Amino acid sequence: MAKSIDVSDVNIYYGDFLAVQGVNMTIRAGAVTAFIGPSGCGKSTFLRSLNRMHEVIPGARVEGKIVVDGQDLYEPGVDPVAVRRQVGMVFQRPNPFPTMSIYDNVIAGLKLNVGRMKKSESDAVVEKSLRGANLWNEVKDRLNKPGMGLSGGQQQRLCIARAIAVEPQVLLMDEPCSALDPISTSAIEDLIHELKNDYTIVIVTHNMQQAARVSDDTGFFNLKATGEPGHLVEFNPTKKMFANPDDPATEAYISGRFG
Numbered sequence: 001m002a003k004s005i006d007v008s009d010v011n012i013y014y015g016d017f018l019a020v021q022g023v024n025m026t027i028r029a030g031a032v033t034a035f036i037g038p039s040g041c042g043k044s045t046f047l048r049s050l051n052r053m054h055e056v057i058p059g060a061r062v063e064g065k066i067v068v069d070g071q072d073l074y075e076p077g078v079d080p081v082a083v084r085r086q087v088g089m090v091f092q093r094p095n096p097f098p099t100m101s102i103y104d105n106v107i108a109g110l111k112l113n114v115g116r117m118k119k120s121e122s123d124a125v126v127e128k129s130l131r132g133a134n135l136w137n138e139v140k141d142r143l144n145k146p147g148m149g150l151s152g153g154q155q156q157r158l159c160i161a162r163a164i165a166v167e168p169q170v171l172l173m174d175e176p177c178s179a180l181d182p183i184s185t186s187a188i189e190d191l192i193h194e195l196k197n198d199y200t201i202v203i204v205t206h207n208m209q210q211a212a213r214v215s216d217d218t219g220f221f222n223l224k225a226t227g228e229p230g231h232l233v234e235f236n237p238t239k240k241m242f243a244n245p246d247d248p249a250t251e252a253y254i255s256g257r258f259g
């Protein structure tokens with residue numbers, strides 16, 4: 001089930017470098033939230049802090065609170081692997097496991113989490129996840145063929161199927177369409193609309209039309225100057241953000257005057 005995310009006073013470091021400073025926001029359950037902003041302002045860094053992926057980089061750390069379903073993800077004793085199951089992620093470039101079939105790609109995460117499953121159970125998960133990712137009809141007759149044999153857009157939907165197979169509460173997407181052609185992009189955008197009934201979705205995008213098309217809320221990140229930390233300038237419903245933003249910097253960015 002979709003959950004909200006409450007972010008308080010979050011600072012994110014790479015070693016001594018403060019990359020993102022002082023973020024506060026509430027990401028609504030069952031909504032699509034987009035992060036926009038110029039290159040280097042910390043959108044991806046912040047996104048990765050939402051499922052404890054940031055800390056896999058040596059020296060990287062997060063301060064502050066990120067609460068999902070009443071649980072602060074950064075409290076001592078919280079298992080980052082359990083967090084990543086609850087908060088799934090889809091990356092910029094489709095990254096199916098190269099040696100695995102379509103079928104095995106879908107259940108790869110689930111196998112890690114639950115171990116062995118009955119064939120009938122895994123068949124059901126594979127079908128449900130591929131249907132959920134709008135890919136079932138295209139691949140149902142070749143589930144045992146390699147995942148790498150699919151088109152880029154199909155591979156990205158396969159990665160979405162893999163992410164939803166473990167039934168997360170939140171789905172993070174880091175520029176999921178940037179490597180895709182317009183038709184595949186449109187298929188992923190349609191899918192995002194459908195998935196938000198079941199998942200809280202957070203998407204980083206460079207494409208402002210995409211943010212306007214797919215999201216309910218938008219966060220605009222910016223940098224005061226090169227070398228300064230990125231910060232959240234404004235967080236508002238997407239309609240307001242694009243029609244009547246609160247901050248002049250948001251308006252300047254949205255209207256293409258910088259970035």
Ligand SMILES: Nc1ncnc2c1ncn2[C@@H]1O[C@H](COP(=O)(O)OP(=O)(O)OP(=O)(O)O)[C@@H](O)[C@H]1O
Nearest residue numbers: 014019037038039040041042043044045046057230
């Ligand atoms: N692995 C890393 N080690 C050190 N610094 C990093 C690392 N990854 C990112 N940074 C720095 O953190 C800051 C934020 O980068 P990040 O990639 O989050 O920005 P972004 O807004 O997502 O940029 P883009 O839109 O170009 O993808 C930048 O100054 C970047 O150089």
